[in-house]
Amino acid sequence: MSLPAGVLVWDLLLRGAVGGVLGFHLIHLALPGPRAAARTALAVFTLSLIAYLFCQRSELLFTLPRPLALVTLALCTSGTAWLWLAARGLFDDRFALTAPLLAAPIALMLIGLVENVPQLDAALAGLPRPEGGVLEHLHAVAMLGFTCAALWEVARGWRDDLVEPRRAVRRWVALGIGVYAAVALVVELAVRGRPVGALLPALHVLGIGSVALALAVLVARRSLGAILGLPPDPETPIPAADGPVAPMADRPTAAPSPAMARLIRAMTEEQAYRREGLTLAELARTLEVGEAALRRQINQELGYRNFNDFLHHYRLQEASQRLISEDLPILSIALECGYGSIGPFNRAFRQRFGMTPTEYRAAARMERHRQAT
Numbered sequence: 001m002s003l004p005a006g007v008l009v010w011d012l013l014l015r016g017a018v019g020g021v022l023g024f025h026l027i028h029l030a031l032p033g034p035r036a037a038a039r040t041a042l043a044v045f046t047l048s049l050i051a052y053l054f055c056q057r058s059e060l061l062f063t064l065p066r067p068l069a070l071v072t073l074a075l076c077t078s079g080t081a082w083l084w085l086a087a088r089g090l091f092d093d094r095f096a097l098t099a100p101l102l103a104a105p106i107a108l109m110l111i112g113l114v115e116n117v118p119q120l121d122a123a124l125a126g127l128p129r130p131e132g133g134v135l136e137h138l139h140a141v142a143m144l145g146f147t148c149a150a151l152w153e154v155a156r157g158w159r160d161d162l163v164e165p166r167r168a169v170r171r172w173v174a175l176g177i178g179v180y181a182a183v184a185l186v187v188e189l190a191v192r193g194r195p196v197g198a199l200l201p202a203l204h205v206l207g208i209g210s211v212a213l214a215l216a217v218l219v220a221r222r223s224l225g226a227i228l229g230l231p232p233d234p235e236t237p238i239p240a241a242d243g244p245v246a247p248m249a250d251r252p253t254a255a256p257s258p259a260m261a262r263l264i265r266a267m268t269e270e271q272a273y274r275r276e277g278l279t280l281a282e283l284a285r286t287l288e289v290g291e292a293a294l295r296r297q298i299n300q301e302l303g304y305r306n307f308n309d310f311l312h313h314y315r316l317q318e319a320s321q322r323l324i325s326e327d328l329p330i331l332s333i334a335l336e337c338g339y340g341s342i343g344p345f346n347r348a349f350r351q352r353f354g355m356t357p358t359e360y361r362a363a364a365r366m367e368r369h370r371q372a373t
Contacts, residue, residue: 014202015053015060018209022050024216028224035228037097038089044075044105045086049208051075056205058123070113073120077112077139080146081105087153087173090228091166093305094351108146111139150177159280160307162299165227168218176211260301262287263294273314274338280307312348315339319349323357324364330357 029043054060055076061069075082082105089095115135122130154174161167219227256264266272266287275282284294295307304310315337322333334345334357349357 011202014205018205018212019050019053021209021212021216022046025212028219033225038095038228040097041085041089045082048075048079048082052079053205062124073116074109074113077116078105078109080143081108083177084146084150084153087150090169091153091157108142111135111142115139147177157306162295162307163305165218169215169227172211172214259289259297263297267314273311274336276338276340278311278338311338316349316352320360323361
């Protein structure tokens with residue numbers, strides 16, 4: 001549906017302004033910095049939003065050369081999958097772009113192209129829009145599913161996230177996903193194939209632009225590096241004969257503050273980490289401090305970005321010692337160190353040491369035998 005000249009000018013100005021803000025993010029993501037995989041996922045999602053600005057107004061899409069129009073269409077129709085991948089990359093410090101993860105957005109991209117290319121060709125030829133089939137419904141369900149998955153990525157670990165700038169980003173991303181999902185589903189699904197006028201699409205673009213602008217202000221104030229952070233370095237596997245490396249709080253430093261001394265005592269002498277399911281809120285109540293103060297303390301003074309990583313450090317420190325010095329079953333050690341089951345313990349142990357607890361114990365015994373002979 002063509003728009004009056006005046007409305008079209010304002011529509012193009014709005015899309016250009018939003019595209020400019022998205023371009024700002026794209027430039028920042030393209031600059032050298034930490035966590036290349038997360039930056040890549042965020043950059044592709046930003047490109048999918050720019051592509052959406054074209055696809056939502058078909059007159060703009062028609063002006064592109066066909067190869068570029070197909071790329072734009074592919075990015076646009078897979079936007080929610082890239083949203084999910086971007087949210088995962090942003091909030092998971094160990095995120096990596098693996099083939100299984102990339103398969104999901106690529107599959108949605110192919111479904112979107114197969115569904116929409118015939119409609120694009122029909123529109124270019126002035127023919128009636130083809131009737132949607134199974135693929136149209138499959139694509140709609142997949143879009144909704146990836147939107148829900150993105151919200152899950154934002155919500156999970158929110159309370160355990162110790163990085164204040166990233167916690168602020170979580171709020172804006174959650175708001176952005178809500179705006180994106182609510183209006184996109186109305187525009188793209190409920191009124192699909194019907195004239196919707198200029199207001200509803202413009203409101204959608206304005207919502208995207210508002211969230212993008214808020215994130216731009218946050219990035220300008222805090223820097224992208226502060227939000228993404230450095231990739232976590234895997235801790236050096238502990239040699240069997242030497243015992244575990246002391247956590248940062250236990251290493252000789254300047255005299256700790258009373259609050260830090262109380263935290264160290266709770267984690268070392270009182271072994272608070274042994275409580276199954278211990279949360280930051282529970283630890284804060286134990287220490288009689290506010291959650292925000294404790295979060296800053298663990299993040300800024302000890303360098304942890306996630307509360308679970310903080311707990312894993314102490315739990316795995318004890319577990320690694322006991323695997324060497326005791327013959328208790330591995331499950332018993334895991335439960336006594338604060339893990340609720342063997343699965344999370346095995347995953348955390350392998351992530352830190354590069355081997356299973358069984359392999360670690362066997363290697364320690366072999367090393368002892370070698371040193372004794």
